[in-house]
Amino acid sequence: MRATRALVLSAVLLSATLGGMSSRGADVRGGSGYRMIVNASNPVETVDRRFLTEAFFKKTTRWPNDLLIRPADQSTDSPARRAFSDDVLRRSVAAVKSYWQQMVFSGRGLPPPELDDDADVVKFVVRNPGAIGYVSPGANVAGAKPIGVR
Amino acid sequence: MTPSRRRLLPYSSVLVAALAFARPAAALDLGDPESAPALEVHAFVSQGYAKSTDNDYLLHSSKGSFEMSEAGLNFTSQLTERFRVGIQLFAYDLGTLGNYAARADWFYLDYRLKDWLGVRAGRTKLPFGLYSDVSDIDAARTPILLPQSIYPQTNRYFLLGVTGGSVYGYVNLGRAGALDYRAVGGAIPVNPAQIGAPPELSSIDIPYMAAGRFMWETPVSGLRLGVSLLVLKLNETGVLSTTPGPTNVSLNDVVYSAIGSVEYAWHDLLIAAEYGQARSVLHDDQPALFPQGATVDAGGYGLVAYRLTKWLQPSVYYSFFAANRNLGDQAANMTTNDENIQDDVAGTLRFDVNNFWIVKVEGHYMHGTAALGAVPTAAPNWGLFLIKTTAYF
Numbered sequence: 335m336r337a338t339r340a341l342v343l344s345a346v347l348l349s350a351t352l353g354g355m356s357s358r359g360a361d362v363r364g365g366s367g368y369r370m371i372v373n374a375s376n377p378v379e380t381v382d383r384r385f386l387t388e389a390f391f392k393k394t395t396r397w398p399n400d401l402l403i404r405p406a407d408q409s410t411d412s413p414a415r416r417a418f419s420d421d422v423l424r425r426s427v428a429a430v431k432s433y434w435q436q437m438v439f440s441g442r443g444l445p446p447p448e449l450d451d452d453a454d455v456v457k458f459v460v461r462n463p464g465a466i467g468y469v470s471p472g473a474n475v476a477g478a479k480p481i482g483v484r
Numbered sequence: 485m486t487p488s489r490r491r492l493l494p495y496s497s498v499l500v501a502a503l504a505f506a507r508p509a510a511a512l513d514l515g516d517p518e519s520a521p522a523l524e525v526h527a528f529v530s531q532g533y534a535k536s537t538d539n540d541y542l543l544h545s546s547k548g549s550f551e552m553s554e555a556g557l558n559f560t561s562q563l564t565e566r567f568r569v570g571i572q573l574f575a576y577d578l579g580t581l582g583n584y585a586a587r588a589d590w591f592y593l594d595y596r597l598k599d600w601l602g603v604r605a606g607r608t609k610l611p612f613g614l615y616s617d618v619s620d621i622d623a624a625r626t627p628i629l630l631p632q633s634i635y636p637q638t639n640r641y642f643l644l645g646v647t648g649g650s651v652y653g654y655v656n657l658g659r660a661g662a663l664d665y666r667a668v669g670g671a672i673p674v675n676p677a678q679i680g681a682p683p684e685l686s687s688i689d690i691p692y693m694a695a696g697r698f699m700w701e702t703p704v705s706g707l708r709l710g711v712s713l714l715v716l717k718l719n720e721t722g723v724l725s726t727t728p729g730p731t732n733v734s735l736n737d738v739v740y741s742a743i744g745s746v747e748y749a750w751h752d753l754l755i756a757a758e759y760g761q762a763r764s765v766l767h768d769d770q771p772a773l774f775p776q777g778a779t780v781d782a783g784g785y786g787l788v789a790y791r792l793t794k795w796l797q798p799s800v801y802y803s804f805f806a807a808n809r810n811l812g813d814q815a816a817n818m819t820t821n822d823e824n825i826q827d828d829v830a831g832t833l834r835f836d837v838n839n840f841w842i843v844k845v846e847g848h849y850m851h852g853t854a855a856l857g858a859v860p861t862a863a864p865n866w867g868l869f870l871i872k873t874t875a876y877f
Contacts, residue, residue, distance in 0.1 A: 387705075393654045393664070394599055402565045410839060424705045426752045428791055428836070435624040435876070438526050440609045440617040441570050441590040444560055 367417025368468040371459050371478040376401075380482035386422045389466060391433065392443050397464060405446040406458045406467035414452070418468045422483070523561045530554040530622045532872035538863035539856055542637050543579030545868060552872065553577045554620065556589065568594045574620065578637060589620065590645055600653040607647045611666040611697035612712045613743045613758055616644065622874040626754075626789040627832045628846045629870065631803035632855055633783025634743060634758050646670045646693055661703045667696035672716075685722040692717050699745070710745040712760075724773065735768045752791035754799075759784035779808045795836045803828040807854040822864040825852035840877050846870045 388394035408415040434445035452473035459465040460477040532552030536545035543551045558572035574589035576582040592606035609617035618624045648670015655663040672690035693716035718737040743760035789799035805826045832846040848868040
């Protein structure tokens with residue numbers, strides 16, 4: 335029994351080490367499968383990956399100017415969502431859905447709205463000053479402001 | 485129609501009314517500034533089956549049983565940017581527990597002043613360990629039964645929620661990561677009949693309890709470490725059948741408990757391990773029947789889950805539990821050590837049929853019978869098979 339416990343702990347430590355190396359090595363600037371956009375009035379030009387993760391998990395809820403962050407997701411089948419989840423959240427779409435099920439059914443929070451497509455995300459971002467979303471690289475983002483991810 | 489079935493009827497009516505009157509979320513989702521706060525409605529329904537090779541575990545499993553049902557329905561509304569209200573109705577049946585009695589699983593008024601400080605009043609889920617606040621929610625995890633050493637189903641009625649207040653927050657620590665904390669205090673109303681208490685027990689009361697969970701989200705993406713602490717007072721009264729006549733008994737416990745937690749979530753991989761101890765200090769007015777003093781239970785587990793495909797996620801865990809580790813002289817009274825321990829090796833396959841429906845199958849190999857209570861004839865080595873399906877939205 336003790337050997338089994340030691341094995342599990344070793345796996346945790348090994349994976350943590352590998353994860354740390356990968357985290358340091360990753361550069362999601364200009365991620366190939368998605369593009370981040372915010373409302374045109376938002377002064378932000380770039381955000382870091384950790385900020386995005388906290389915003390989309392609603393752990394951080396305010397922009398630096400205290401405006402409410404309003405993240406928008408796309409449907410689970412969206413290629414942009416898969417790319418965003420893998421590159422930024424470092425979890426599969428299914429794992430992210432599981433996280434939100436935990437939040438919803440324990441009364442701890444509500445997920446970002448799941449919008450149908452790029453056009454709906456752009457519309458959402460244009461209408462809400464604190465909004466942030468991701469779209470396909472080739473999407474028409476007229477009225478919204480693309481930002482970088484570092 | 486049985487009383488339990490009658491209790492379900494109003495519950496169903498609430499569901500129909502909720503679905504009929506819930507505002508379409510899309511109006512708010514697209515940022516209509518004139519729209520009223522949307523009411524979010526979510527629900528789940530589960531049905532399970534359990535069969536054990538020996539021993540009745542949680543339900544009448546030795547003969548096979550379908551007494552494993554759950555239903556939940558919640559409403560949440562973000563009334564202002566910082567103010568949210570919500571309520572979840574929940575009913576379940578697990579052997580002698582629950583019996584479909586619908587109750588408010590949680591309800592709250594929540595005001596989030598800052599990211600690092602929010603306050604909440606009402607009945608909230610108990611933050612204890614990684615998963616206590618989601619242990620009712622089949623869709624939110626891979627195993628059907630979470631490791632019972634840390635998340636015993638028999639405690640679900642009265643150790644999952646507390647009525648009172650809480651503070652919580654998410655503190656950004658810069659390069660050191662972040663601290664996610666939650667602390668609650670209050671009381672827990674308990675109905676002895678709904679927790680499967682023996683008939684000799686006439687009242688159970690938890691007049692106060694306090695608990696806190698502090699999770700450090702480390703700079704390593706997906707790795708978090710935590711500690712949970714809990715203290716509660718438990719008062720019980722009952723009447724025992726003794727010779728020459730019945731004896732009134734009053735028991736007063738103070739329980740201190742702590743859990744250490746590690747979780748690593750990376751893409752489709754989840755690894756979790758927890759270890760906990762509970763120390764109970766008993767005072768009573770019948771020490772000849774219930775020896776006073778302290779006992780310590782301990783347990784822990786290690787779990788690995790990996791999503792192989794969009795629709796298939798296997799998981800395995802090993803869980804161990806040791807009851808009354810510090811019995812001292814009383815240890816001589818134990819008939820066998822098997823009554824004092826329970827090892828559990830479990831494997832699960834979770835099938836996500838679609839975004840709203842899952843099916844799980846699970847097998848356990850058990851050694852020891854500590855979670856069964858005092859059953860002198862219990863088989864020390866036994867197996868348990870479960871299948872469960874859940875629909876949710």
